[in-house]
Amino acid sequence: MNERVAVVGVGWSGFRPVSPDLSYKEMMYAAAVRAYQDAGVDPRRDVQSFITVAEDFHEGTSIFDEYTPDQLGAVLKPMHTISGDGLHGLATGYMLIQTGQFSLVAIEGHSKASNILTLPQITAYAQDPVVNRPLGLNSDFIAGLEMNRYLYESGATLEQCASVVVKNRGNALRNPSAPYGADLEIGEALGGPRLAWPLNQRQAAVHADGAIVMVLASEQVARSLTAQPVWVLGVGWCNDSYALEYRNWSQAVYAREAARLAYRQAGIRHPTQAIDFAEVDDTYAYKELQSLEALGLFRSGEAGPATEQLATAADGELPVNVSGGSLGMGNLLDATGLGRALEVVLQLRGQAGARQLNNVSTGLAQSWRGVPTASGAVAVFSN
Amino acid sequence: MSESSQNLPGTPLSEKDFQDGLILHSYDEMQARYAWDTGTAIGSYLAALKEGFLLGGRCSTCRRTVIPPRVVCEWCFRPMDEYVPLQDTGTVNTYSLCYVTWDVQRIREPEIPAVIEIDGASPLHGILHKLGEVDPQQVRIGMRVRAVWKEPAERQGAITDILYFKPIEEA
Amino acid sequence: MAMRKVAVVGAGMTRFVRRAQETARELTWQATHQALDSCGLTLDDVEAVCMGTAPDAFDGVHMKGEYLSDGAGAWRKPYMRSYVGGGTGVFVPIQGWYHVASGMFDVCLVVAEEKMSSFYPHAQAAFLTIFDHTTERPLKPNLLWIFALEMNRYMQTYGISKADIARVAVKNKRNAADHPSALLGDKNITVEDVLNSEVLAWPVNRLDVSPVTDGAVALVLAAEHVAQRITDKPVWIEGVGWSLDTAYWTNRDLAYPRYVEQAARMAYDMAGIREPRKEINIVEPYDPFDYKELHHLEGLLLADRGQAPQLLADGVTERTGNMPVCPSGGLLGVGNPIAAAGLMKIAELFWQLRGEAGARQVPGQPKRGLAQAWGDLMQVGTVVIMGR
Numbered sequence: 001m002n003e004r005v006a007v008v009g010v011g012w013s014g015f016r017p018v019s020p021d022l023s024y025k026e027m028m029y030a031a032a033v034r035a036y037q038d039a040g041v042d043p044r045r046d047v048q049s050f051i052t053v054a055e056d057f058h059e060g061t062s063i064f065d066e067y068t069p070d071q072l073g074a075v076l077k078p079m080h081t082i083s084g085d086g087l088h089g090l091a092t093g094y095m096l097i098q099t100g101q102f103s104l105v106a107i108e109g110h111s112k113a114s115n116i117l118t119l120p121q122i123t124a125y126a127q128d129p130v131v132n133r134p135l136g137l138n139s140d141f142i143a144g145l146e147m148n149r150y151l152y153e154s155g156a157t158l159e160q161c162a163s164v165v166v167k168n169r170g171n172a173l174r175n176p177s178a179p180y181g182a183d184l185e186i187g188e189a190l191g192g193p194r195l196a197w198p199l200n201q202r203q204a205a206v207h208a209d210g211a212i213v214m215v216l217a218s219e220q221v222a223r224s225l226t227a228q229p230v231w232v233l234g235v236g237w238c239n240d241s242y243a244l245e246y247r248n249w250s251q252a253v254y255a256r257e258a259a260r261l262a263y264r265q266a267g268i269r270h271p272t273q274a275i276d277f278a279e280v281d282d283t284y285a286y287k288e289l290q291s292l293e294a295l296g297l298f299r300s301g302e303a304g305p306a307t308e309q310l311a312t313a314a315d316g317e318l319p320v321n322v323s324g325g326s327l328g329m330g331n332l333l334d335a336t337g338l339g340r341a342l343e344v345v346l347q348l349r350g351q352a353g354a355r356q357l358n359n360v361s362t363g364l365a366q367s368w369r370g371v372p373t374a375s376g377a378v379a380v381f382s383n
Numbered sequence: 384m385s386e387s388s389q390n391l392p393g394t395p396l397s398e399k400d401f402q403d404g405l406i407l408h409s410y411d412e413m414q415a416r417y418a419w420d421t422g423t424a425i426g427s428y429l430a431a432l433k434e435g436f437l438l439g440g441r442c443s444t445c446r447r448t449v450i451p452p453r454v455v456c457e458w459c460f461r462p463m464d465e466y467v468p469l470q471d472t473g474t475v476n477t478y479s480l481c482y483v484t485w486d487v488q489r490i491r492e493p494e495i496p497a498v499i500e501i502d503g504a505s506p507l508h509g510i511l512h513k514l515g516e517v518d519p520q521q522v523r524i525g526m527r528v529r530a531v532w533k534e535p536a537e538r539q540g541a542i543t544d545i546l547y548f549k550p551i552e553e554a
Numbered sequence: 555m556a557m558r559k560v561a562v563v564g565a566g567m568t569r570f571v572r573r574a575q576e577t578a579r580e581l582t583w584q585a586t587h588q589a590l591d592s593c594g595l596t597l598d599d600v601e602a603v604c605m606g607t608a609p610d611a612f613d614g615v616h617m618k619g620e621y622l623s624d625g626a627g628a629w630r631k632p633y634m635r636s637y638v639g640g641g642t643g644v645f646v647p648i649q650g651w652y653h654v655a656s657g658m659f660d661v662c663l664v665v666a667e668e669k670m671s672s673f674y675p676h677a678q679a680a681f682l683t684i685f686d687h688t689t690e691r692p693l694k695p696n697l698l699w700i701f702a703l704e705m706n707r708y709m710q711t712y713g714i715s716k717a718d719i720a721r722v723a724v725k726n727k728r729n730a731a732d733h734p735s736a737l738l739g740d741k742n743i744t745v746e747d748v749l750n751s752e753v754l755a756w757p758v759n760r761l762d763v764s765p766v767t768d769g770a771v772a773l774v775l776a777a778e779h780v781a782q783r784i785t786d787k788p789v790w791i792e793g794v795g796w797s798l799d800t801a802y803w804t805n806r807d808l809a810y811p812r813y814v815e816q817a818a819r820m821a822y823d824m825a826g827i828r829e830p831r832k833e834i835n836i837v838e839p840y841d842p843f844d845y846k847e848l849h850h851l852e853g854l855l856l857a858d859r860g861q862a863p864q865l866l867a868d869g870v871t872e873r874t875g876n877m878p879v880c881p882s883g884g885l886l887g888v889g890n891p892i893a894a895a896g897l898m899k900i901a902e903l904f905w906q907l908r909g910e911a912g913a914r915q916v917p918g919q920p921k922r923g924l925a926q927a928w929g930d931l932m933q934v935g936t937v938v939i940m941g942r
Contacts (some may be wrong), residue, residue, distance in 0.1 A: 002657055023422025029455045034878045044460050057616040060417035062609040062683040063639040064929040076816050079798040080645060083619045083635040092634065098656035100557055101824065112420070121414040125616040130409055130577075220418035239623045246624075257630055265658075284893040359449075373620045375633070391734055393569030393582035393769060406575070406892060410674075413614055419687055427687070449805055451689055477710070479702030479810060482753035485694045487676040493756070496699040498707075498804045510803045511690050511699075524710045526571050543692045 006229030007224035009039025014210020029071040035213035043073025050074040053089040073372020086338030087377035091235035103218040109335030113207035146197030149249035156304030162189035164285040203251035212338040236261025240374035255260025255294035276360040279340035282325035337367030348383040433540035441465040469503035479517035515547030560782035561788035562721035564593030565901040570889030573671035574768035582625030585770035601659040603628040606646030606666040606894035608653040619668040639929030643896015667770035668891030698755035698863040704808040711809035712860030720748035722844035730887020732913035737889035767889035769899040793939035795820030814853030817935030835920035838899035841884040896927035
């Protein structure tokens, strides 16, 4: 109990707009076999508990938990599903190890968004069935409402939101796993089809398919497995009100509270000093600005100007979403947070190739479960 | 917990309450459609069904022959890339006589779902399917059965390319 | 190894009804509210919330866990939903256990809710989608199939009769007559009644099955130092276990639930139990169908394979017997709102071990109880051992 927890293995398959050659099981296996190889473990012999994050309606199967053990090496082992984001899964793995009963745990998340023919309708089914859904609105309207209020209260501008798109999709060009790299001008990021004004389509991350597996270990086991454990300093997660009618429409309170929990565990009093780089939610471009402020990395109203001034560029003071974020890597549904964590781990290990940041020792990953939720998680890592 | 039922929350309604228009409710129908990538293993299984045979997979580590095929052996966590054509006969491992459809309609003639251990696969390795051309009261665990296939032109590469399994006549 | 001790300090539940007027969120709130009231706590005392609820398809709400969060008291709190099919009701307290045992939280709410009645025409139809979308769903399988197939295999393998099995339904429905939340309590039901009830999917008859139900249950879990302040009768979580078998259920022998054994062994090890048949005083195994109680007793190593019916016949599993099984009335008697049903069993043990089970009280001051749930495609075993 209270031994430290480390990431000792990561593996992924993807990320791409379609993946017709792989069933979801085959995709999960491809990520798992790489993660176990990276960790140097045999899941049948060594991994003691498994966690998968998934939602039935993303899979088109009820009790999707049924279909998870075989391709992860988890048969007849303690395995469970968390209906949450990958970082919720990571936090769960962290808690399991901290109970002292488990020392090696695997976490998996994936997206087969390309297989969901009616994804907007399904997302709309997450809205309250009695008071919201009958309005018949595409769920992006919720992001549009929030973006509008956020801009109003923070003073952030449309151009600043667009600069998030330019930065992240530009970063994605240097990420061989990211499908949506592009060299855009601000005008291009501002243009294109509307979505839910002030949101336009180019500010919303397009979905991608892929799977990610991470292996966590207790300190003692981690040290026996690798010379490069990536420590999980703290995890946090929070739900703000589900009901749209009770929302705070400008702040990402769930992110603020999740971060507070994570920072407390990590012993971080001044995030701006402690965090060297961050992978944060950019499901919609404004979310990156809003999340950065909620995480205490920028004061209210300052994330926009800072982004415009390139403070969060790969060579800036606080690189944000060097991986490309969801805008560049694709919206990976429930695996999104693992996508953010993956980049943090690779950076801290010095394995980020052309994207490698110099002299980074502490990174933060943050995710949001998407509209219509007010639910998200945070994890802080160091090398 | 020694309270009486009266004190507990939870208000029961009846179907009649709905029929009498006493309950305010809203009605909706979900649009949930998917196109699942079948991948290599199941894709091969379906292609074999279209050709008129059952395909299994073999793990050279634990030496099991399984059906349907899969890319990884769930016991050994070793890749499974050996495909093995199996026979379309088998043995009933268990069965039921079901008088209710999936959407809760009563039927007179029962559907007969069964787990059929397929010849050529390892023991206890079978598939879910239905039995047909058999008197429900005659079905037994251990019964030998054979697949009845759709005409080649009608097959789609689906589990329903097999219409059902029927008893093998005694020689 | 020294583990942070976790106790259940409060519990509450709604009535289990066929169709509740309350919405899913209202049911959730009612149970949560009751649980907090039962130990004099408020939401301010709660540090984290765990939710267990089974298929979103019943409610027609995607990300159902999010939808229920407000009702579960999760406003601005760490909240997560775990989901292992029918096993969820006994898994969610395990989820609560690791929240507290990890040292991250001292007080955790554990909530389970199910509102199956929203699904039209009948919740059972929603179960079509639990089957493999490519290799099984085109056959239009029915939830009854998989239970009937397993029941038949179990009966055939060990030579067990329907009458042997029907005794479970009789015991549990009679026990349930003493449960204030029960939907199907019946003091007078007989084996003949069960055997004469309509054949749904031979060998399953109507009265062998628990019904579609709405309901919610909630518990409060606390770390040792806090538990002692809240109540002088904390019920400790002594062992937890869970195990998930292969999805390829047609590649297995259904006569024995080995995943239940795996989960049980894990829990027994953690609780330091060497002779479960002697050391467990009350058992609440999952009984969505009557044969399942027997099947699970064997998987829990509390009866030899094929021998559970003998325990029943000998009266061992009555409330006054040596090893009372489902003194609550189980799912067959109280009802089966999937996830809430499993948590109901944990709540039952909580009340039983504190001597607060009223007319259902097992005599002799039971010290230790085991609750177990099952789920997925005959795959998941979840076990919790509790003790005073």
